[in-house]
Amino acid sequence: MNTLQAMSAEKVAHLVMNQEDLFILDVRNKDEFENWRIEGTNISVANIPYFELLEGIDPVLELIPPNKKILVVCAKEGSSKFVAEQLVEAGHHEVYYLEGGMKSWSEYLQPVKVFQDDKVRVYQFIRVGKGCLSYLVISGSEALVIDPSRLTNIYKTFAEKEGAVIMHVVDSHLHADHISGGKRLADDTGAIYYLMKSEGAVFEHAPFENHDVIQFAQVKLQVLAVKTPGHTPGSVSFLINDQLLFSGDTIFVGGLGRPDLGGKAREWAKDLYQTVYGKVAKMTNEVIVLPAHYADLDAEMNEDGYIGSTLGQIREKNEMMIGKTEEQFVRAVAESANTATPPNFEEIVEINRGVNKVTAEREQELEIGPNRCAVHHTA
Template identity: 35%
Template structure:
């Protein structure tokens, strides 16, 4: 940002460019209260609450001559902050839409595969840390775990001259609105869900253990594996012998939480059994591709965020911890539940209708679907 022409607001896409450029001339100041910042923030931002009596001086000291970009949840407090700062001669702009607006920005990168005729894209959503995937071959593609902002997937498919023929949700999501059913209706693609996750609608094909989805002239096979624990119907998708899309079963820095439904002890046992079985039966070097990333993950990285199964198994103690110890640690270290998760589950089940004007507010907040081993 030029200090002589600092606009009142910076769009989320402009912020993406600033961060990709290293933001050396800009300091990101989150003006929310400390407890809000600790719960959910943009990597690299500093927290200086607007409510503090020495707010202006602290920002001046922190900025050290750099332009200031203020951040809050939806852009209201940050706009008030720049008015205060500008009155004191400090060049400042506000992030339009705040963290909620930042959650509408996506970045994408290719996951390397040996099969040159198959492409696998990882699509990461800023702020929420969610990940979707597109598997493409021979002019057809499968979209896995799409968010409600389906234009992102339609645009990618159009630019790649690829027809969306299948849409999959690996599980019934609790922290964000699924776009799977909407995308299926928009494109005419087959929708695949596991019936064990109890949906109130029936216009989908059952995603069963061992089932296959084929795309392209070569019939590239994507194999379903029932991996219960995070939810009863959680299903992973294996792409040849190179990668597994695991949904929220496990993560690069943690494992899925089992307590967003009833019978959490039963779900925790299933999760333990699932993780141990995967560590035992799959190739240790197979790439794990989760549906979420932990806070602090390098979401703007030009490289795919993935890790071999052996590394994740070692971090989380699959096989090295007894079931009793695993359950004790798992059930006593669950983080706060996602805001509005019960409403989101009802919407994703088809039990409640979604008012699009409420979607952003329902999804507000960080990813809370994983338990990190550091808590163990």
């Protein structure tokens, strides 16, 4: 007998990241679907709004491929469960609905080990539904968190399981596509929270202008804050032990950060040029780049299962990082930067500055949708 089953966001992320077959019937309105959807290799998707299926699922039946898992998706869960039940009644096998809807998909984080040696181990948290990346760096019994999401419990729980205490929390810049968990994570754990003063946060924090090096743990792990303006005026990257470059939204696996969100595309593109051709150019090809976002999971995930690449490999693929004059670079970046902005980015920036405070429900609403900080690809 066929039975309806719930599929968690964690399970969907597993299917996406492992490129397994899945058919998704998305019953949200067309504008919601076109703005943001679940994507991946070997995932086929059809969009038929829920209101078109109230009198029956006949419009769907001919679209469903044979011998595939069927996942019905809506915003919160209820509509997808209703449609999925009808598919089960029609005799379809392996029918699921997305537990918690697209809101749960937006919030799921997948931890992956990135690096380990005798001094440090590093975990990347992939927010598959948003394209956001954050990191937990552990040395001895102490930990540092980089670019945390507002979903702070996962970092606290993970660090505790690893036998570490979170002592430092850093944001590479003032985020525009999601709400930072940096300040609240620091408040919850007693950690020090670092951000560039020039980003305009009104709450208490340790400004990177006064902290070029953060040292912690018995093994003298050094975290060097490299000022790398371009995406925002106060963007920084973090170079750990001359091996790992946490590049924020300055350098991605597939491109460079967009400098147009402040309305000063050419001016900030010049800063980005100085960063790429000045500070980053001095780093060796062997440095591993770990960004704060990605745009294409399949293209940017490496064979070890995390989003990252060596600086040398990124240079080879990105023609904008080698041999361009400042004018050539600025013109190309400015011309290609006029793309869609992150949804609700102005309100999110004000929240991240500490100027506005909203409810948890409003935070969730503001984050629904894709990230668009990684859209400037110059490969």
